[in-house]
Amino acid sequence: AANQRWAMQLDPRREKGDATAHGDGNPFKWVERGDTEYPWTSEFAIVMTSLFLGLTTGIAVAGFKTGIKATREFVYSGPYSDLVNNVGKVVSNNVATLLNVKAASINIEYALFPLIGGLSVAAIMVFQGNNLGPGVKGIVQEIDDGKPIDIGKYGAKTAAAIATLGSGVSLGPEGPAVELGAGMSRVISERLRMPRDVSHVMISAGCAAGVAAGFNAPLSAIVFALEIVQPSVVQSDDSPKSIRAAAPAVFVAASISAIACDLLLGGGETFEVKKDLVRMLGENSRILELPVFFALGILCGVCATSLRKSIEFWTNFYKGKIPNARFMRGVPRPMRPVIGSLVCGVTAAKYPQVLFFGYEKITNILVGTKGDNLMSLLTLTFVKMQLTASSIGSGLVGGIFAPSLFMGAxxxxxxxxxxxGVFGLNLGSSPTYAIIGASAVLAATFRAPITAVILLFELTREYDVIVPLMATAAFATLTIDILESEGGQSANPTWAWWWTINSQSAAMA
Known part of the structure; x- marks a missing residue:
């Protein structure tokens, strides 16, 4: 019929050399897709579309980061800050008198800073009917189910992420940036009426573009998409043509997105590691240091396992599934982010370092952690872990890339x-171990050792750090695999674990 819409796809029988496929010699077949004629899905067209996807994602992520920065300035140095500081001084003095401590040691105002983020997320949830839109896994499911796109929910989730991160909640921007790239791919696929298998490729390219713009690290973004995303979204009946186009599409989208975002932001709001921070031992001593890195990898694997378990615990807590927390079932869904932001704020009154202020805190750790003794560093690791898990479980919107780096550092x-100090070993610099620890926790948390190693190498530009990075990331990933398999939990070899947790949090009733 004239009003039917068709798309040209490569006949899978032709790919297999089946002689019955299109005796006229045409290797393509027409499949019904909608209302208008759509005569292209070639590999070249897929790659060119990924170029546009990379450009739009780079612009979108730049706008997203600008929104976080503007919100942070409003909360911490604008009118809201003046109000909070005035209230904080009065409350701090009274609390100090009550507890017989110095007022300067209590930062009561920090309890109110994240609160505005939780209230904003609650308002957005009410407006959106308690549904902030799908994560990456939900986007893939929408494509497979043929559901129409709801751009409003994508925008609402981005706004919620801006409010969450701008108010300092203990999460990170990279997860939302990845989802923003996936969302942009969904919009483009929907507008161009792309077939399902091509839409899967666009999701991989969009996620790569999000990581590239988020970290200004296109090489890591490419590895991330091909190591983690593509194996999770590709399906057995996807055409060989679309699978072949995945790698070049990811390459193009990541590079264009990183360039676009960097040009718009001028290099700001990105994680940078100074090159001179990495100081390793001499050539003859490095082999002796490897066992020390193996042990660090095991510790990082334990840390990543604890983070994952904590996220599951706090998610169940806010759902009211914990035996001693059944009362949470009666808490209205929009109130849970408010509670999560209050938990974050009250804790930050004592440990303000755990709040999200871009990558300033991680950079300070890498510079040398002056004034941070052993117990304070371990305390910050534990507190950051629990606040991150609580924030995710409560429904606040953000990612765990940056928190993983913080905990590892x-x-x-x-x-x-x-x-x-204890063993008296003369090893590499403390920032070197902080960088390697950050990579290892990231590798184990997402079970993405290649991505983590390439990312930290790309940020440091130091080849000497590659071997200890690989050794530590390998042992960290092995440790989490062993711990979770012994705990009766099936191993999730890719980022699919995070998609599942994120989707559950977003859909809590």
Whole structure:
């Protein structure tokens, strides 16, 4: 019929050399897709579309980061800050008198800073009917189910992430940036009426574009998409043509997105590691240091396992599934982010370092952690872990890339102090161990050792760090595999675990 819409796809029988496929010699077949004629899905067209996807994602992530920065300025140095500081001084003095401590040691105002983020997320949830839209896994499911796109929910989730991160809640921007890239791919696929298998490729390219723009690290983004995303979204009946186009599409989208975002932000709001921070031992001593890195990898694997377990615990807590927390079932869904932001704020009154202020805190740790003793570093690792898990479980919107790096950096620096002070070993610098620890926790948390190693190498530009990075990331990933398999939990070899947890949090009733 004239009003039917068709798309040209490569006949899978032709791919297999089946002689029955299109005797006229045409290797393509037309499949019904909608209302208008759509005569292209070639590999070249897929790659060119990924170029546009990379550009739009780079612009979108730049806008997203600008929104976080503007919100942070409003909360911490604008009118809201003036109000909170005035209230905080009065409350701090009264609390100090009651507890017989110095007022300067209590930062009561920090309890109110994240609160505005929780209230904003609650308002958005009410407006959206308690549904902030799908994560990456939900986007893939929408495509497979043929559901129409709801752009409003994508925008609402991005706004909720801006409010969450701008108010300092203990999460990170990379997860939302990845979802923003996946969302942009969904919009483009829907507008161009792309077939399902091509839409899967666009999701991989969109996620790569999100990571590239988020970290200004296109090489890591490419590895991330091909190591983690593509194996999770590709299906057995996807055409060989679309699978072949995945790698070049990811390459193009990641590179264009990183360039676009960097041009718009001028290099700001990105994680940077100074090159001179990495100081390793001499050539003859490096082999002796490897066992020390193996042990660090095991500790990082334990840390990543604890983070994952904590996220599951706090998610169940806010759902009211914990035996002693059944009362949470009666808490209205929009109130849970408010509670999560209050938990974050009250804790930050004592440990303000755990709040999200871009990558400033991680950078301070890498510079040398002056004034941070062993116990304070371990305390920050534990507190950051629990606040991150609580924030995710309550429904606040953000990712765990940055928190994983923070926890790994503090744990690595603490480990350096132990091997130096307790065992008296003359090893590499403390920032070196912080960088390697950050990579290892990231690798184990997402079960993405290649991505983690490439990312930290791309940020440091130091080839000498590659071998200890690989050794530590390998042992960290092995440790989490062993711990979770012994705990009766099936191993999730990719980022699919995070998609599942994120989707459950977003859909809590």
């Amino acid at each position: 503090t744990l690595g620096s603490a480990y350096s102090q132990v091997v130096r």
